[in-house]
Amino acid sequence: MKITYHVGQHDGGYAYRLDNVWSEPFATHQQALKAAKAAAQRQHIEGRDAEITYQIADGTWRSEHALGGDRPETAVVDDG
Numbered sequence: 258m259k260i261t262y263h264v265g266q267h268d269g270g271y272a273y274r275l276d277n278v279w280s281e282p283f284a285t286h287q288q289a290l291k292a293a294k295a296a297a298q299r300q301h302i303e304g305r306d307a308e309i310t311y312q313i314a315d316g317t318w319r320s321e322h323a324l325g326g327d328r329p330e331t332a333v334v335d336d337g
């Protein structure tokens with residue numbers, strides 16, 4: 258699996274997004290880019306298996322078992 262973080266203007270500043278979900282805004286483009294790279298890097302850290310629950314785009318909640326060693330490939334795209 259591959260996930261891509263995009264960095265761009267958002268909410269009066271700059272932010273990064275994964276799909277259609279934006280991070281908090283940052284004052285500068287450089288801060289948002291740095292935060293996106295840090296988020297992408299954290300995706301590579303292995304953890305313990307866990308039961309997770311999260312909300313999907315249509316507002317419903319989904320639960321699943323997440324394997325701690327199942328890490329995605331990540332990328333950061335600077336949309337300007």
